[in-house]
Amino acid sequence: MLDTVNTTKDARVDGRTTRWQEHKEQRRTEVVDAALRAIEEEGTGVSVRRIAQRLELPRQVVYRHFDGREDLDEHVRRRIVDMLLAELTPVLSPDGTLSEVIRHAVGTYVSWIERHPHLHHFLVAGSSDKQVLASQAISGARTAVAARVEDLVGRALARYDGDPRLARPTAFGVLGFVDATVNSWRADPNERSLSAGQLTTYLTTALCSMLSGTARALGGELDADTSLGSLLGR
Numbered sequence: 001m002l003d004t005v006n007t008t009k010d011a012r013v014d015g016r017t018t019r020w021q022e023h024k025e026q027r028r029t030e031v032v033d034a035a036l037r038a039i040e041e042e043g044t045g046v047s048v049r050r051i052a053q054r055l056e057l058p059r060q061v062v063y064r065h066f067d068g069r070e071d072l073d074e075h076v077r078r079r080i081v082d083m084l085l086a087e088l089t090p091v092l093s094p095d096g097t098l099s100e101v102i103r104h105a106v107g108t109y110v111s112w113i114e115r116h117p118h119l120h121h122f123l124v125a126g127s128s129d130k131q132v133l134a135s136q137a138i139s140g141a142r143t144a145v146a147a148r149v150e151d152l153v154g155r156a157l158a159r160y161d162g163d164p165r166l167a168r169p170t171a172f173g174v175l176g177f178v179d180a181t182v183n184s185w186r187a188d189p190n191e192r193s194l195s196a197g198q199l200t201t202y203l204t205t206a207l208c209s210m211l212s213g214t215a216r217a218l219g220g221e222l223d224a225d226t227s228l229g230s231l232l233g234r
C-alpha cells in the first residue's frame with residue numbers, strides 16, 4: 001500500500017513537472033515570436049524591456065525562461081536560421097545548368113536578406129551590435145548547407161576521378177565567399193549602389209568561374225551551361 005501511495009505522489013510530481021516544462025516552452029516561444037517582431041520593426045538593438053512590453057509582461061518574467069540575454073539571443077538566432085533554411089534548403093538541388101542552380105540558390109539567399117535586413121544583421125551582430133563569434137545556431141546552419149554543397153561537389157568530383165577530399169574545402173570556400181560578399185554589401189552604404197539583382201549576377205558569374213576553373217584543373221569539363229543533372233547522372 002505504501003508503494004502505491006509513493007507511486008501516486010511520484011505521478012503527481014511528474015505531472016506538475018511536465019506541465020511546467022510545457023508552460024515554459026510555450027512562454028519561450030511567445031518571447032521569441034515577440035523578439036522577432038520587435039527586431040523586424042525596430043532593429044537589432046531592441047531591449048528585453050521592449051520585448052516584454054509587447055507581451056505585457058514584466059522584464060523579470062521574460063528572463064525567468066532564459067539564462068540571460070545571450071541565451072535569449074541564441075534562441076532568436078535559432079528561429080531566424082530555421083526561417084532562412086526553410087527557403088534555402090529546397091533550392092540546393094542540381095535541377096538545371098550550373099549557372100541556373102547557382103543563380104537560384106544565391107538569389108533566394110539575397111532575396112531573403114532584402115526582405116529581412118534586421119534579422120540578417122542580428123545573425124551577424126546580435127543585440128549588442130558586435131560580431132557574433134560562437135553561435136551553435138549559426139555554425140549548425142553553415143554546416144548543414146555546406147554538407148549539401150559538399151555532397152554535390154563530391155558527386156561531381158567522382159565523375160572526374162577527382163580527390164573526394166577536395167569536396168569539403170570547396171563547399172566551405174563557396175559559402176565563405178558568398179557570406180563575405182553579401183555581408184560587405186549589406187554593411188557598406190557605398191556598395192549598396194549594387195542592386196540585389198546585380199549582386200546575384202556577380203556572385204553567379206564568380207562562382208561559375210571558380211567551379212569551372214577547379215574542374216579544369218582536375219581534368220574535367222564544367223561550364224555555366226553544363227546540366228548538373230546530366231553531370232551527376234540524374
